[in-house]
Amino acid sequence: MTIEATTKSTVDAMVLQHEVEQFLYHEAALLDSHSYDEWVDLFTADAHYFMPLRRTMTRRQLHLEFTKPGEMAYFDEDKNWLEIRAKKFATGTSWAEDPPSRTRHLITNVRIVEDDGDELAVHSNFLLYRTRLKNDVDQWVGRREDRLRRVGTGLAIVKRFIYLDQTVLQSGNLSTFF
Amino acid sequence: MTDVPRAVDRLDDLVSLDTGEIDRTIFSDQEIFDLEMKNIFGRAWLFLCHDTQIPKRGDFFEAPMGSDNVLVVRQRDGSIRAFLNTCSHRGNAVCRAEEGNVRNFMCTYHGWTFGLDGELVGVPGKSIFYKDKLDLSKHPLRKVAQLDTYRGFVFATFDETAPPLEDYLGATGRLGLDMIAERGDMEAVPGVQKFTVHTNWKFTVDNVFDYYHPQITHMSAFSVGLIPAPPDDFVEGGAKSDTGANLEVPFLPTDLHNFVVVGEYGHAISGPDQESLEVTAGTEPFAWRHKPEVEARLGRHGGRVAGHPHIFPSTWVTTNAQLSLRVPRSPDVTEIWWFSFRDRNSSADEQAASLDSQIHFFGPAGMLEQEDGENWAQSTLQTKGLKSREIPQLLKMGLGTSEVVKEDGLAFMDAPINEHAQLWTYHAWREWLRNPSWEELRERTIPRDRY
Numbered sequence: 001m002t003i004e005a006t007t008k009s010t011v012d013a014m015v016l017q018h019e020v021e022q023f024l025y026h027e028a029a030l031l032d033s034h035s036y037d038e039w040v041d042l043f044t045a046d047a048h049y050f051m052p053l054r055r056t057m058t059r060r061q062l063h064l065e066f067t068k069p070g071e072m073a074y075f076d077e078d079k080n081w082l083e084i085r086a087k088k089f090a091t092g093t094s095w096a097e098d099p100p101s102r103t104r105h106l107i108t109n110v111r112i113v114e115d116d117g118d119e120l121a122v123h124s125n126f127l128l129y130r131t132r133l134k135n136d137v138d139q140w141v142g143r144r145e146d147r148l149r150r151v152g153t154g155l156a157i158v159k160r161f162i163y164l165d166q167t168v169l170q171s172g173n174l175s176t177f178f
Numbered sequence: 179m180t181d182v183p184r185a186v187d188r189l190d191d192l193v194s195l196d197t198g199e200i201d202r203t204i205f206s207d208q209e210i211f212d213l214e215m216k217n218i219f220g221r222a223w224l225f226l227c228h229d230t231q232i233p234k235r236g237d238f239f240e241a242p243m244g245s246d247n248v249l250v251v252r253q254r255d256g257s258i259r260a261f262l263n264t265c266s267h268r269g270n271a272v273c274r275a276e277e278g279n280v281r282n283f284m285c286t287y288h289g290w291t292f293g294l295d296g297e298l299v300g301v302p303g304k305s306i307f308y309k310d311k312l313d314l315s316k317h318p319l320r321k322v323a324q325l326d327t328y329r330g331f332v333f334a335t336f337d338e339t340a341p342p343l344e345d346y347l348g349a350t351g352r353l354g355l356d357m358i359a360e361r362g363d364m365e366a367v368p369g370v371q372k373f374t375v376h377t378n379w380k381f382t383v384d385n386v387f388d389y390y391h392p393q394i395t396h397m398s399a400f401s402v403g404l405i406p407a408p409p410d411d412f413v414e415g416g417a418k419s420d421t422g423a424n425l426e427v428p429f430l431p432t433d434l435h436n437f438v439v440v441g442e443y444g445h446a447i448s449g450p451d452q453e454s455l456e457v458t459a460g461t462e463p464f465a466w467r468h469k470p471e472v473e474a475r476l477g478r479h480g481g482r483v484a485g486h487p488h489i490f491p492s493t494w495v496t497t498n499a500q501l502s503l504r505v506p507r508s509p510d511v512t513e514i515w516w517f518s519f520r521d522r523n524s525s526a527d528e529q530a531a532s533l534d535s536q537i538h539f540f541g542p543a544g545m546l547e548q549e550d551g552e553n554w555a556q557s558t559l560q561t562k563g564l565k566s567r568e569i570p571q572l573l574k575m576g577l578g579t580s581e582v583v584k585e586d587g588l589a590f591m592d593a594p595i596n597e598h599a600q601l602w603t604y605h606a607w608r609e610w611l612r613n614p615s616w617e618e619l620r621e622r623t624i625p626r627d628r629y
């Protein structure tokens with residue numbers, strides 16, 4: 001391989017990394033500004049959004065730590081359910097978010113682990129910080145496994161699996177998105 | 179500090195069946211909480227898990243029993259035992275996983291090892307250090323006093339004098355569990371949701387019967403059609419928004435037709451009557467009960483239940499095959515655990531539809547339960563103010579207007595939305611706190627003829 005070719009593939013990788021990161025940051029900004037309709041628009045019609053339960057298991061049985069689709073979960077959504085959730089937040093009577101939570105989605109450790117031309121597998125870590133009312137604080141840390149699809153307008157989310165770093169949830173609800 | 183009498187010394191004043199008033203201090207008083215742990219959770223039959231969660235030998239599930247945690251373990255002979263998750267040597271938890279499968283439990287402090295039956299079977303240095311003077315048979319994991327199952331639901335009590343489980347449940351408690359068991363060949367869906375609400379556990383319990391709150395608390399769920407309501411039927415003028423506009427509070431045909439069952443030891447059922455709910459929601463969600471054998475087993479009155487059964491002190495059965503445990507951790511911290519069930523004989527599509535509804539209604543991300551926690555957390559906070567806590571908690575709705583009918587072992591009332599079951603629960607709660615004998619407790623929780 002020539003030096004030019006090596007440089008070109010590195011630059012291509014950096015451009016792609018940049019595009020993916022900007023997409024995830026844009027998405028986070030939509031969530032933090034409660035622009036849920038626009039956020040749901042980032043998902044494909046066949047999207048699957050899933051947050052399993054997690055259980056404290058011994059190392060030997062760690063393969064059973066997370067529940068799987070078809071088992072109990074916190075979120076197991078198709079695009080229709082995401083739309084209903086967004087609509088519910090917009091009713092004006094969704095008291096869990098009125099006064100609204102203040103959230104900050106910090107997205108880090110973005111890695112493109114697979115690229116087949118049409119779709120990308122992207123892993124990232126997140127810290128979602130939320131405060132409510134005068135002094136309620138929740139923090140959720142975890143990782144996400146996304147599948148992003150190249151569409152006319154850029155990228156869209158086909159699949160998002162969210163793995164929280166908690167077993168007994170320390171918060172009173174999950175009235176937000178990850 | 180003025181000499182305010184301690185709440186534990188004035189149990190008589192804390193709950194009034196005549197005025198429907200409750201003393202707010204019971205939601206944050208540490209001494210009350212300690213007494214609850216001792217006299218209620220230290221004696222009652224408590225739900226631990228479902229039989230199908232631990233099918234194989236060595237399967238275990240850790241469950242709360244009041245201020246203790248127990249390991250529920252499938253034995254070699256297929257039976258189930260439960261013991262405190264604390265090492266008989268120096269107290270360490272002998273198991274740090276929430277569930278799993280083991281051959282034995284080895285304590286990670288000094289290595290004492292316990293069999294599935296809780297017997298101490300291994301002690302490092304038994305000969306060299308202990309000189310064979312330690313009698314292993316004297317130091318097993320401590321067992322619960324009694325353990326039994328009702329239709330696959332595993333319960334235990336720390337009180338060896340407690341009546342048998344079926345008697346404790348009575349017709350009301352059994353009917354509650356039948357609402358899951360009668361649906362088919364039921365098994366637990368893998369995964370128990372667990373989350374933490376900063377509230378007193380009793381707020382999470384009395385809410386089980388509260389059919390007055392969904393119209394407001396869950397108004398957004400009505401708006402997006404999650405709870406079916408007739409499109410144009412609203413109650414005007416009750417609730418107004420902060421701009422003065424009338425809130426369109428949905429009004430359901432079931433609101434006038436609630437069916438309330440109150441039972442000994444404090445069990446209760448409250449909510450819509452089956453027939454009126456089917457008019458609102460369509461018959462489909464209740465197809466499972468329109469079989470002659472099921473109808474016969476539920477009975478003519480039991481078959482009318484379409485609301486929420488509650489097994490005293492802290493186990494709620496929903497209308498979509500879920501069971502929720504309200505787990506008190508401190509006066510103002512409660513964990514909520516959700517167990518979900520499915521019919522083994524139903525099709526993959528039916529199972530998926532059932533799971534879909536279980537995930538989307540309850541649990542921390544559930545589109546109903548998202549809204550509940552903050553109401554309870556704020557209610558708990560306001561029981562701490564010197565002046566705020568002097569205001570009584572009101573459970574007056576329908577007070578004194580309902581005849582109790584006693585038939586087929588059930589005591590029930592027909593009424594519009596009301597607060598009978600909540601008040602019943604607090605009445606029983608107070609009687610439990612007095613720590614009477616089981617016979618006295620049963621007598622004091624025999625329903626009267628009118629509420």
Ligand code: FES
Nearest residue numbers: 265267268285288
């Ligand atoms: S505390 Fe368990 S072996 Fe010592």
Ligand SMILES: [Fe+2]
Nearest residue numbers: 395546547550
């Ligand atoms: Fe509710």
